[in-house]
Amino acid sequence: xxxxxxxxxxxxxxxxxxxxxxxxxxxxxxxxxxxxxxxxxxxxxxxxxxxxxxxxxxxxxxxxxxxxxxxxxxxxxxxxxxxxxxxxxxxxxxxxxxxxxxxxxxxxxxxxxxxxxxxxxxxxxxxxxxxxxxxxxxxxxxxxxxxxxxxxxxxxxxxxxxxxxxxxxxxxxxxxxxxxxxxxxxxxxxxxxxxxxxxxxxxxxxxxxxxxxxxxxxxxxxxxxxxxxxxxxxxxxxxxxxxxxxxxxxxxxxxxxxxxxxxxxxxxxxxxxxxxxxxxxxxxxxxxxxxxxxxxxxxxxxxxxxxxxxxxxxxxxxxxxxx
Amino acid sequence: xxxxxxxxxxxxxxxxxxxxxxxxxxxxxxxxxxxxxxxxxxxxxxxxxxxxxxxxxxxxxxxxxxxxxxxxxxxxxxxxxxxxxxxxxxxxxxxxxxxxxxxxxxxxxxxxxxxxxxxxxxxxxxxxxxxxxxxxxxxxxxxxxxxxxxxxxxxxxxxxxxxxxxxxxxxxxxxxxxxxxxxxxxxxxxxxxxxxxxxxxxxxxxxxxxxxxxxxxxxxxxxxxxxxxxxxxxxxxxxxxxxxxxxxxxxxxxxxxxxxxxxxxxxxxxxxxxxxxxxxxxxxxxxxxxxxxxxxxxxxxxxxxxxxxxxxxxxxxxxxxxxxxxxxxxxxxxxxxxxxxxxxxxxxxxxxxxxxxxxxxxxxx
Numbered sequence: 001x002x003x004x005x006x007x008x009x010x011x012x013x014x015x016x017x018x019x020x021x022x023x024x025x026x027x028x029x030x031x032x033x034x035x036x037x038x039x040x041x042x043x044x045x046x047x048x049x050x051x052x053x054x055x056x057x058x059x060x061x062x063x064x065x066x067x068x069x070x071x072x073x074x075x076x077x078x079x080x081x082x083x084x085x086x087x088x089x090x091x092x093x094x095x096x097x098x099x100x101x102x103x104x105x106x107x108x109x110x111x112x113x114x115x116x117x118x119x120x121x122x123x124x125x126x127x128x129x130x131x132x133x134x135x136x137x138x139x140x141x142x143x144x145x146x147x148x149x150x151x152x153x154x155x156x157x158x159x160x161x162x163x164x165x166x167x168x169x170x171x172x173x174x175x176x177x178x179x180x181x182x183x184x185x186x187x188x189x190x191x192x193x194x195x196x197x198x199x200x201x202x203x204x205x206x207x208x209x210x211x212x213x214x215x216x217x218x219x220x221x222x223x224x225x226x227x228x229x230x231x232x233x234x235x236x237x238x239x240x241x242x243x244x245x246x247x248x249x250x251x252x253x254x255x256x257x258x259x260x261x262x263x264x265x266x267x268x269x270x271x272x273x274x275x276x277x278x279x280x281x282x283x284x285x286x287x288x289x290x291x292x293x294x295x296x297x298x299x300x301x302x303x304x305x306x307x308x309x310x311x312x313x314x315x316x317x318x319x320x321x322x323x
Numbered sequence: 324x325x326x327x328x329x330x331x332x333x334x335x336x337x338x339x340x341x342x343x344x345x346x347x348x349x350x351x352x353x354x355x356x357x358x359x360x361x362x363x364x365x366x367x368x369x370x371x372x373x374x375x376x377x378x379x380x381x382x383x384x385x386x387x388x389x390x391x392x393x394x395x396x397x398x399x400x401x402x403x404x405x406x407x408x409x410x411x412x413x414x415x416x417x418x419x420x421x422x423x424x425x426x427x428x429x430x431x432x433x434x435x436x437x438x439x440x441x442x443x444x445x446x447x448x449x450x451x452x453x454x455x456x457x458x459x460x461x462x463x464x465x466x467x468x469x470x471x472x473x474x475x476x477x478x479x480x481x482x483x484x485x486x487x488x489x490x491x492x493x494x495x496x497x498x499x500x501x502x503x504x505x506x507x508x509x510x511x512x513x514x515x516x517x518x519x520x521x522x523x524x525x526x527x528x529x530x531x532x533x534x535x536x537x538x539x540x541x542x543x544x545x546x547x548x549x550x551x552x553x554x555x556x557x558x559x560x561x562x563x564x565x566x567x568x569x570x571x572x573x574x575x576x577x578x579x580x581x582x583x584x585x586x587x588x589x590x591x592x593x594x595x596x597x598x599x600x601x602x603x604x605x606x607x608x609x610x611x612x613x614x615x616x617x618x619x620x621x622x623x624x625x626x627x628x629x630x631x632x633x634x635x636x637x638x639x640x641x642x643x644x645x646x647x648x649x650x651x652x653x654x655x656x657x658x659x660x661x662x663x664x665x666x667x668x669x670x671x672x673x674x675x676x677x678x679x680x681x682x683x684x685x686x687x688x
Contacts, residue, residue, distance in 0.1 A: 061530050063687045083685075086532045097527040114531045158527075 013072075014039045014166055014197035015060060020069035022055050029055040031220040032069065037199060037213070039165075040192055044211030045201035046312060052220040053201035054094060057168050060199070061091060074166055087115060090159030092169045096151050098143055104154055105130075105139040108161065115162035129157035133187070149180030156184070160191060167191065169200040173207065185210055205308040216315045224315040228308060235306045237261055237314045238281040242270045242289070244299045253292050259284060262313050273310055346606050357613060370456040372626045375422040376403035376414050381430040389426060389442065392465055398456050399424075400626070411445055415484055417660040418650050421447045421624070422457055434465075440480035448483035449494045449653040452624050457481050485570070485653045492565035497652045498621040500557045501583065501644040504550055505615050508584055511549075512591030513604040515542050516683075521601060529685040539680055543588045550584035551577065570655035578658065579647045582668045586640040589675040596682040615641040643667045 015037040022030045030052040037043045045053040058064040060073055062082025071078040076085045098107045108129070112122040130136045133153040143151050152172060159167055169188075173181045185207065188198055200211070208214050208228065215225040224231060244250060247270050254263050254272060261273040274281045282301055289299070306314075341347060375393075379386050393399055399422055405411055411423035423445035427433060434441045446457040461479045486493045516538075519525040528538070558576070561567035569576060590611065598604035616622060618632055619641035625633065636642045643664040650656035650664075658665060 058687060063526070063530060063685075065686065065688060083532070086530060089530070091527060091530040093523060093526050095523050097523040099524060100522070111531070114528070114533050116532060 012039050013037060015043075015071070015073050015199065017060070017071035018069055020056070020059060020071055021067050022052075022059055022064060023067045028220050030059065030066075033222055035215065035222075037197065039197050040195055041212040042188060042192055042198045042200060042210070044208050044214035045199070045217055046203070046205075046208040046214050046308075047201070047217035048203060050219075051217040053217055054170050055220075056217070057170050057199065057201060061085070061089060061168055087162065088165050090162070090164040090167045092155045092159045092167070092172050094170045094174065096143065096155060096175075098151075098154060098158060100142060100144040103140050103142055104135055104146075107143070107154065108158065111158045112161055117162060125161055125163070129161055132190075133157045148175040149177060149183075152176050152180060152184060153187075156187060160196070165196060167196055167198045167200075169198060171201050171203070173202065173204065181207070205312065208312075209308045216312055218316040223318065224311065228311075231311045232306050232308065235311050235314055236276050236318065237306065237310065238274045238276055238278060239304050239306045239310055240272045240274060240281050240285050240301060241304045242272060242285065242299065242301050243268055244270070244296045246296055250289070250292070254285075254288065257288055261317050264309075264313075271304070271307075271310070273313060346603050350606055350610070353610070354613070370452055370624060370627045371397045372400045373398060373422055373453060373456060373624065374402045374420045374626050375399035375424060376405050376411050376420045377401055377424045377426070378405050378408060378411055379426045380428040381426045383431055385431050385434070386426045388465060389430070390424075392463060393424065393460070396460065396463060398460060408445075412484075413660075415445060415447055416650070416654045416656045418447075418646050418654070418656065421450065421453045421626070434478075437476040440477040442479055444479045444481045446481055446483055447654070448486035448489060449649060450624060451489065451491050451494060452627075454483065454486075454489060490565070492561070493567050493653060494649075496557065496561035496565060496567045497648040498619075498645045500554055500580070500648060501619070501641045502616055502621060503553055503557060504580070504584055504644075505587055505612055505641050507553065508546060508550060508587035509591040509594070509608045509611060510605065511546050512542060512588045513594040513598065513608045514601045516592065516595035517598050517601050517604045526687065529687075535680050535683045535685065539592055539676065539683070543585070543592065546588050547581065547584050550580065550588075554580045567652070569652050571651035571657070575651045575658050576648070579644065579651055579665070582665060582672070583640060583644040583647070586668045586672045586675070589672050589679060590640070593675045593679040593682070596679050611639070615639045618642065620645045637667075638671075640668055640671055643671075 013036050015035055017033060017035045020030060020033040020035075021028065033052075033056055035043075045056065047053050055064060059066050060071055060078060062079040062085060065079055073085055074088055076082075078085065099110070102110065105126070108126045109122065112126060117125060130139060133156060135150075135154060135157060138146060138150060138154075143154060146154070152175070156169075156172070159169070173184055176184070181204075188200070192198060200207075202208055211228060213225065213227050214231075215222045216231075217223070226234070242250065242254075245268060247265055247268055251263050251265055251270055254260055254270065259275045259278050261275065263273070264271045272285060274284065278284055282303055285301055289301070377390060377393075379390065390401065394401055401424075403410075403414060403420060405414070408425065411420070411425065414420040415423060425443040425445065427442065430441055433439050444457050444460060446454055448454045457479075458481060461477055461481060463478055465478070483489065516525070519528065554577070558567075558569070562569070591608065594604050594607040598607060614635065618628065618636035619625075619639055620636070621641065625636065625642070625646075628636070647661050647664045647668075650661045651658070
C-alpha cells in the first residue's frame, strides 16, 4: 500500500532532460525543466491544470517539439529519435482515446497489430492483460457502455500491451472513483516490479505521495522535486493546527498575519502554514489569538507534521514571492 | 414566450462564431459566386467550339466555301484535317473530336440533286447536346461568292455514332458513376482522419510505431473495395434497366474506375489533413463536388466552355474520368488510346497523396 514497496532504484536513468522549454506564443507552457528519472520507479508530476504537466509529457514522447532544451528518453535523443522510442513506450492520454465504436477485444487486437506483435504474441498478451485488468467479462462490450474505472483499466491494458519499458500516464485517474484509483495504483506498482518505469501526472495529493519521486509543477516551472518524504521533511514552513468551533471566523483574521503563508480549514480545525524562520510558532499563534480576543474554551493549538498538500502550497507560494 | 434578450444572445453568439469560421464565410460567398459564374458564363447552352475533323474529298471551291461557312457558325472548331474515314472514326472513338465532316468528291454535283444529301456529318451521338448541335447544322445556309447557292436537297446527312437510338441514359449513366464516386469517396476519407482527431484517437495512435504511410494507405484501401461495389451496382442497374451498353472491355472499366477512386480517396485524405473538424472536411468536399459536376463534361460539353473553365476542369479528376468512361463504355476505345487521361489521374493521385503524407505529422503541434 505504501510507497516503500519499492524495488531497488536502478542507477540508470529512464528520462533525462535539461532546460526543456516550450512556448505557445507568449505563454511559456514548460519553462527550463530539468529531470532525472531513474528506471523502475514511479515518478509523479504534481500540479494544477495548466501547470505544464501534459506539455512536458508530450514533449518527452516526441508529440510536441520543444522550443529549446534537450531530452534523452531510454537513451534516445528526443525529438530526433522519437520514432525509435514509440515501440518502447506506452501512453495513456488524459481523456479516453481508444475507439468507442470498437469492442474491448477489437481495440486490443487493433493496438496489438499496430505495435507489430507477432500472431502468437498477440493472443498471449491480449489474454494476459484481459486477466490482469479483469476485462474478460467485458471483452465484447463497447467502451461507450463501460464505467470510468473500466475504461481506465482498458486504457492501461492497451498502454502495456506491448510490454513497454516506459509508461507515460497523463492524469490517468481524473475520471474514476476512489476504489478504482486504489486498484489502479496497485497495478502500477505491479508494473514497476516487472521492471517498468512510469511517469504519471496527477493533481491528487494522495497519489503524489505514493510516487517514488515527484516534481511539483506550477505555471510551467518545476518548483520542487524529490521523494515525497524528503519533500515533507524539508518543507520551508511550520504547520500549526488550531481546533476551535469558531474556525471559520478565525481564518480570515489569521490570514492577515505577516508570518502566515496560508490557512486551510478542515472541519473544526485550521491548519496554519507559518514561515519557518519563526522561532516559536505555537506561541506566535497563541499571541495572535489572544489579540483577537477569542473566547473559546475548547480551543487547542499544537504544532504538527506537514502534509503533501502543504508542501505543494509552500512550493507554489515561494514561486509567487520570487516573481 | 420568446425572450428577445435571449433570442438576441443566441443571435450574437452565432455571429461571433461565424466570424471565426472562415471556411463557412468562404462558402457563403464562394458558392453563389461559383454557381452564378458557372451557370451564367461557363455553362453555355448555345453550343460552340465542338472539336471537328474534316475529310475533304472534293477539294473544290465549293467545298472550301462549305468548310468556311461551317467555321463561321462557330458551332464547330475544325481541329483536324484528315485523309480518310478511318481517321475520323479513330478520332471520334478517342474523344478528340465529336463531329466528323465528310465532303464527298462529287459534292458539286450532289448539291444539285434534291434526293441526295450533299455531305455527311459523323456525330458522337452519345452526347445529346452535341447531337442537337449537329442537327442544327443541317439547316445551314451556304454563301457562295457569285450567287446564293442553295442545295436542292439536304446539305448534310447526319450519322449517329455510338447511340443510334438517341437515348440520354446512355450518356448519363457512365458519367453518373463518376459523380457518385466523387460524392462518396471524397467525403469518406475527408472525415476519416479528422474524426479520429476530434475523438482523441489520433493522439494515442501517433504515439505508436505506426507510420504516416501505413495510416493513410490503411484508410484508403477499404474504400477502393467499396468503390468497386458502387460501380458494379450502377453498371448493372444501367444495363438491366436502361440498356446502357459496355462496348469496350469490362476489365478496362474497372481499371479506369480503380485509378479514379484512388484519386478521389487521396484528395479526401488531403482534405482530412487540412480540416480542423468533420464539418470543415465536408465543406471542402462540397467545394470540389460542385465544379466537378458542372465542369467535368458530365452535364455540358467540355469544348463549349470558355478557356478558363476548361483549364479549371482539367484539374478535376471527374473531367478525366468522364472522358475515360465515355471512351471505354460508349465508344469502345482502348486504354492505349486514352492513356493521357489515365496518366492525368495517376499524377493527381500521386501528388495529392504526397501532399497529404507531407502535411500529416505524427505530432500535435
